[in-house]
Amino acid sequence: MSAETGSVEINEVVLRDGFQNEPCFVPTAEKIRLANRISKTGVRRIEVSAFVSPKAIPNLRDAEEVFRGLVREPGVIYTALIPNERGVQRAIECGVDEVNLVMSIGEKHNLRNLRMTCAQSLEQFKGIMKALSGTGIAVNGTIATTFGCPFEGAQPVERILWCIDTYRALGITAVTIADTIGVANPRQVSRLTSLIRKHHEDLPLTLHLHNTRDMALANAMAAVDEGVRSFDASIGGIGGCPYAPGATGNICTEDLVHMLHQCGISTGVNLDALLDLSAELPGLLGHELPGYVVKAGTSERLYA
Numbered sequence: 001m002s003a004e005t006g007s008v009e010i011n012e013v014v015l016r017d018g019f020q021n022e023p024c025f026v027p028t029a030e031k032i033r034l035a036n037r038i039s040k041t042g043v044r045r046i047e048v049s050a051f052v053s054p055k056a057i058p059n060l061r062d063a064e065e066v067f068r069g070l071v072r073e074p075g076v077i078y079t080a081l082i083p084n085e086r087g088v089q090r091a092i093e094c095g096v097d098e099v100n101l102v103m104s105i106g107e108k109h110n111l112r113n114l115r116m117t118c119a120q121s122l123e124q125f126k127g128i129m130k131a132l133s134g135t136g137i138a139v140n141g142t143i144a145t146t147f148g149c150p151f152e153g154a155q156p157v158e159r160i161l162w163c164i165d166t167y168r169a170l171g172i173t174a175v176t177i178a179d180t181i182g183v184a185n186p187r188q189v190s191r192l193t194s195l196i197r198k199h200h201e202d203l204p205l206t207l208h209l210h211n212t213r214d215m216a217l218a219n220a221m222a223a224v225d226e227g228v229r230s231f232d233a234s235i236g237g238i239g240g241c242p243y244a245p246g247a248t249g250n251i252c253t254e255d256l257v258h259m260l261h262q263c264g265i266s267t268g269v270n271l272d273a274l275l276d277l278s279a280e281l282p283g284l285l286g287h288e289l290p291g292y293v294v295k296a297g298t299s300e301r302l303y304a
Helices: 014-018 029-038 065-068 085-093 106-116 118-132 157-170 184-200 216-225 252-263 271-285
Strands: 010-011 045-050 075-083 098-104 138-144 174-179 206-210 230-234
Touching: 010 252, 014 029, 029 045, 029 065, 029 271, 045 065, 045 271, 065 085, 075 085, 075 138, 075 252, 085 118, 098 106, 098 118, 106 118, 106 271, 118 138, 118 206, 138 157, 157 174, 157 184, 174 184, 184 206, 184 216, 206 216, 216 252, 230 252, 252 271
Parallel strands: 010 045, 010 230, 045 075, 075 098, 098 138, 138 174, 174 206, 206 230
Antiparallel strands: none
16 A cells, blocks of 8 residues: 555544643643544544553543543544553443553663563563453553663664564554654664564554654654554644653644645544644643644645
């Protein structure tokens, strides 16, 4: 499938990855209102929150309340991040459609982020998979720091392939590779995604990009050209890992959708609706956002 005729799925992560690093707590009612509006934009998935310790990520302490306040749109998958076994029962009780398990491939980042070695994370995943058995809840496995760890640097390709093999052996059916600290470049993305797709042709693969060094859109296009058809993104381009020094926001949803549409790649997403949401976020968060299209307008914008 060529990039020009393909179709790409957009997974919105502003409610979790976007808000987790904000200096001020976003009120629960505002999160619910935003989630319900995002549900009508045409995105494929919404990562609603994370079942994590309120002490670790205070901004997501209202995960249950947000999930229970949702007006669920048919065809939209509502997901939650779960870093360990303690979050499983909370996810089940909230009726999530899919859980996202995450482990950093860089050992030192995993220790900083999750306070576990990779071996300990994988052991936790075994318990999570057992607890989820028979619930009908889908499981996605994220490999954080895939393109580089802030403490160890580049990770061997063999280690990334080993991680995917291990995830699949556990019963995880879809994988996300994450550029957690925004160090990836287009050629690196092309090489790695091509290799993964060669080794795992049937694997649903998602790319999670950060725009720390202003290469996220170029990296997304490189991945599309290699056949990747699923991307995480955050409205306004906000977000970042609290445990990655210097990390900035995610790839901006409306900028990504705009670029794909300009290239003739369909997403099923209403760009105007995204731009309306993005235009309102600065007022909610109290600061400007890094997205471009909301400021400059689309490429079709004309002036008198």
